[in-house]
Amino acid sequence: MSIKTTAPAEADHVKPGVMQSLTRFGPTLFVLAVMGVGWLAVHEINTSGVSDEEPAEAEASSPNVIVLPAGKLNAAKLVSMPAGIHPVKHVHTIPGRIRYDETKHVDVKAPMDGILAEVLITPGEDVECGQLIAVLRSTEIGRARAEILKRQKQLEIAQQVLQREVTLARNMSDLSVRLDEGQPVEVIEEAFRGLSLGRYRQDILSAYGKKQLAAELLDKIQPLADSGSVSGRTIRERQAERQLAETEFRTARDQATYEVNQALMIAEGDVAEANRQLDLAWQAVESLLGYKEDRSSVVLNDVESLSRLEVRAPLSGTVESRAFANNERVSRGDSLIVLADTKSLYVAANIRESDWSAVSLAEGTPVSVMIPALNDRVFEARIRYFGREVQADTNSVPLIATIQNNEHLLRPGMFVRVTIPIGESREALSVKPESVVQHENQSFVFVTTDDRAFQRVDVSTGQASDDWVEVTEGLRPGQLVVTEGAFLLKSELLLQGEGD
Template sequence: MPNAPSVPQETVSQQSAESQRGFLGAIAKVAPTLFVLAVMGGGWLAVHEINTGGQSEVEESVAEEVAIPDSLTLPAGKIKAAKFETVPAQMQVVKHVHTIPGRIRYDETRHVDVKAPMDGILAEVFVTPGEHVESGQLLAVLRSPEIGQARAEILKRQNQREIAEQLFQRELSLAKNLEQMSAMLDQGVSVDEIENAFSNRTLGSYRQGILSSYAKMQLSSELLDMIEPLANSGSVSGRSVRERQAERQMAETEFRTARDQATFAANQAKLNAEAKLSEADRQLNLAWQSVETLLGYKEDRATAVLSNEEALSRLEVRAPFAGSVESRAFANDERVSRGDSLIVLANTDSLYVAASIRESDWSAVSLDQGTAVSVLVPALDDRVFEAQIRYFGREVQADTNSVPLVAKIENSEGLLRPGMFVRVTIPIGDAREALSVKPESVVQHENQSFVFVDEGGGTFKRVDVSTGHVSDDWIEVTNGLQPGLAVVTKGAFLLKSELLLQGEGE
């Protein structure tokens, strides 16, 4: 077989390169078309997927909405077993309220720390913590020289008053006797008769001055009366008569002067004695007040024993009001200093509720004193008490940005104790009428509130509602319900369960 002619290697390489260049060129020509087709295909697939998924969600949502009916009918057996109860939707007075935390506190006017008024020895203590005491009951006995000195001051002032009283009575008697004597002098009674009338009555130094001048005046009058007839007959000169007349006039002037001076001096002495008696009374009263300040109560001044030296230093500590002994700090025969707390006494028949109104609740500050608020006590099984607002603080506390609220609460049963945590419900805003239903009537599903209306014949209709203010007794309905409809209270949750089960079954 003849051999084929040989092809040079260089020629083969050139042919292979030309073939590759031709293939790449063909690809380059169709590549843009392929890219466009690929993009269009991908977009179509994406749009198809979106449309398919959205339609599926809408169908599911529609299916779910359809699955939950808006009413249901129950057989008579279930209705009898459930014992449904209804209350008509009705207009009720509603008021916005807010609940804030608080604490029970002592009434400061009925919580007293009985302290030692002076240094001394606590001789006896007659009460123990928890014991009830009456107002004025003896709590303890303190012995101190300070109270002894205060009582000794009373004795001193009593003696000074007795002296002032005696002086005043003497001056009063002198003035009275002098007045009576002046009346006799005006009548021209003789000196002897006056002396006899006032022989046993006090006239002091006024007796000599007035009676001596009065006697001289009477003597001069008698001499003048005797000489005047002689002057008419010529037996006595006219000069002698004029001399006697002058002597009588001088005696009368001296008498009137002595009488006026005596009257003025007697009145002045009486006024001075009265002033000294008043000053003695004031000093004695101040001494008693000093003792009563140390005692802490008013002592019976008529029966107080001041003559006994042992009783002088005895200080009785008595209860300022009826209450219970909260604590006792000292035992018998202990030394105490001024200001030491001996006994803490409290009356808890009424207490205070202290709370704070936050910045968001400042609208409540417009509440008046005496407004009623409800106080819930968790420690007493959520029992609710009523309290009356006593006052609001006017200063905002910088650390809490709030103002204090204090209300007075009665504690006649003795259940409340200071320090208890409470919840205070305060009204905010004005009361108004609104359509309302019972709180147990409103149920929820998927963030939608609704009630069930009894349409009769075992049929109950679901009615979606919007609610407003909530209280313990009523819930305000702002939309979706008409007054007078019979709204299910007891059994509303059971109807919700039946409605959901019925929807799942469909």
């Protein structure tokens, strides 16, 4: 009876405890059940995706092989190239600066003291060779031009004297012809009436007249001497007189011919000297001006024109700077205007002791010039010359190269990096520079093994140029090496290593 009466009581006591436990832990069990179902679903999805889409990758994966899915492969746009034998030349990069071309950079200075009357250009303006850029007023140029006027007048006088001597020499030549023909004195005097013979008219014609008279007297008494009417003494006296007259005539004629020719030579020399002095006077003016004037059209007839000094551009280029304003006083040697033709510039760099082997490079050898200020843009320059003297403070020799500036992007003073070839080029197994990547100080490339698989191959490199990198170990000629996209493959490889 006791059993029957206590059992229901115990049952009633147990049921309320179970219900309380379910009520307390029910929500937690429900959350755990939901999470378990979710994990099973995600695992199923991932497992089915791997098995359905990329079974080949899962099977082919290894620490040094990258297998790209089709979609990623198309997006990567990888390019491969066979490793081959190419000419490789070692290069070295050194710092440098853009400089003016010294042959096309002119500091226009004041040639003398004066007043800067006009400045006709402004900085940044383009000018042509010979263009008027400034005007000075100077008494010094006035004196120099006055010297030109003096020399011009002296030349005119010398030319007049020369013309007279030429005329006299021509008349004397005509006179000699008539004298040799033996024409009478009256005929000769009539023929040369009004023509210039100078003092030689009297000397020569007088001696010629005496000679003719003595000859006539001798001819008249010669018949008488034959008949015995005139003594032999008289005949001899007439012959002596004739001989004396002949001698005096020849002496006068020879003396006149000599003096005329001498005067002609002196006159020609005076004209030549006057021309030289005038040319020197022009050169003195042009050296002050800095350019050649048009001697046929220049105006020198007033004081203002004499003292005007026109400053003209010595070359075509750009006005880099201007130091004075209008009506300022300037002194000899003051810098007025700086002109430069910047279509071509110099690249100046220093070849240090460790790179002196580059000094053997010939003039005209191309070098690469990288401009950091222009987003690392690369220009080509050509070596102009190497300095011959080693600079003691830097233990280097200067290198100058010419660079074209047709786009007007380059400015003197810009910092540049100059890549120069070192030594002679040689044939070697090479790949493109972008094919070689590094990780943990190890260089390697990616070799294409099939359409989607790429294997890392460690390599040792030698000399490098802008176009090729020598591979001394790790590759064989003909292996397909990734050129474009090697960095992407490196990233994929590193990610794969982290996943493993």
